[in-house]
Amino acid sequence: MTRTDPLETALERGFAQIIGPRTPPRLVAAMHHALFPGGARFRPRLLLAVAGAAGAPSADAEAAAVAVELVHCASLVHDDLPCFDNASIRRGRMSVHAKFGESLAVLVGDGLIVAAFDVLARATVACPTLASAIGLLAAAVGANGGLVAGQAWEDEPSADVYRYHQAKTGALFEAATSIGAVVAGAEVTEWRAVGTALGEAYQLADDLGDLVGTPTDLGKPVGQDLIHARPNAAIELGLERAFARLESAVTRAADLVPACPGDEGFRDWLLSSCARVFPTRAQVRQDPLRDRAPLSA
Ligand code: FPP
Numbered sequence: 001m002t003r004t005d006p007l008e009t010a011l012e013r014g015f016a017q018i019i020g021p022r023t024p025p026r027l028v029a030a031m032h033h034a035l036f037p038g039g040a041r042f043r044p045r046l047l048l049a050v051a052g053a054a055g056a057p058s059a060d061a062e063a064a065a066v067a068v069e070l071v072h073c074a075s076l077v078h079d080d081l082p083c084f085d086n087a088s089i090r091r092g093r094m095s096v097h098a099k100f101g102e103s104l105a106v107l108v109g110d111g112l113i114v115a116a117f118d119v120l121a122r123a124t125v126a127c128p129t130l131a132s133a134i135g136l137l138a139a140a141v142g143a144n145g146g147l148v149a150g151q152a153w154e155d156e157p158s159a160d161v162y163r164y165h166q167a168k169t170g171a172l173f174e175a176a177t178s179i180g181a182v183v184a185g186a187e188v189t190e191w192r193a194v195g196t197a198l199g200e201a202y203q204l205a206d207d208l209g210d211l212v213g214t215p216t217d218l219g220k221p222v223g224q225d226l227i228h229a230r231p232n233a234a235i236e237l238g239l240e241r242a243f244a245r246l247e248s249a250v251t252r253a254a255d256l257v258p259a260c261p262g263d264e265g266f267r268d269w270l271l272s273s274c275a276r277v278f279p280t281r282a283q284v285r286q287d288p289l290r291d292r293a294p295l296s297a
């Protein structure tokens with residue numbers, strides 16, 4: 001018998017909470033398509049791992065983990081839209097707008113963002129400390145350095161790649177570690193720094209994946225950053241230095257883990273999760289940048 005993943009069960013429960021008899025059926029189907037089956041679920045697992053390591057009961061952290069994943073899935077639905085990446089494949093199958101149409105995909109994203117805050121707000125009844133998670137998540141999504149700001153850098157005439165990545169990716173990783181710490185009553189600043197380093201690692205891995213990954217392995221189009229002339233750290237640095245920076249960001253994240261009851265277990269989880277999902281030099285068949293000089297030092 002296969003054991004059900006508690007995070008998937010919590011996400012199914014969260015989904016049941018955010019739809020109802022007044023939700024139009026195609027919206028229900030499109031929202032479900034956006035959430036299930038998921039990807040690595042890295043951000044909510046990170047939140048749960050921080051909360052567990054710092055000593056929080058898993059039931060208290062669950063709603064926050066669901067909220068973070070709802071926001072993440074919303075951002076992918078919007079990111080795939082024709083006005084942004086125009087990607088018809090996500091997680092190895094049709095993206096939401098490709099399957100259900102653009103107008104419904106916009107509404108799916110809208111609905112999932114609101115749902116994330118609904119799930120969090122409801123959970124404050126059983127776990128009052130989650131009240132401060134609402135502000136932390138809002139900051140990670142918002143216009144002042146959150147996901148919205150990150151995406152909006154693509155509409156500026158020029159953007160600093162690290163500032164762009166910090167907002168587009170780092171902010172939600174920081175929210176995941178910070179909220180995990182809040183639920184456990186632990187020091188937020190130290191755990192936020194772990195999220196910053198992991199967000200940097202994750203974006204480097206994503207940029208490397210876009211350059212050297214395959215659509216089959218990643219379940220999404222690759223080579224998009226070169227095609228659309230989008231900021232990509234691996235293009236700026238060259239493959240070798242991007243891999244070196246990825247490894248050092250993962251090591252930094254592990255080194256920054258504060259002393260707590262489950263610090264060793266957390267470090268093991270972090271290193272094995274990164275090794276499982278991040279690209280490696282061994283996977284590179286050919287360097288697409290071999291004839292180009294690195295763009296920056
Ligand atoms: C994926 O990056 C996209 C993001 C991390 C953020 C996208 C943000 C928005 C569309 C702003 C709206 C925000 C919300 C919350 C709806 P990528 O394109 O580098 O990665 P990919 O290869 O997986 O598409």
Ligand code: MG
Binds near residue numbers: 080085087
């Ligand atoms: Mg994209």
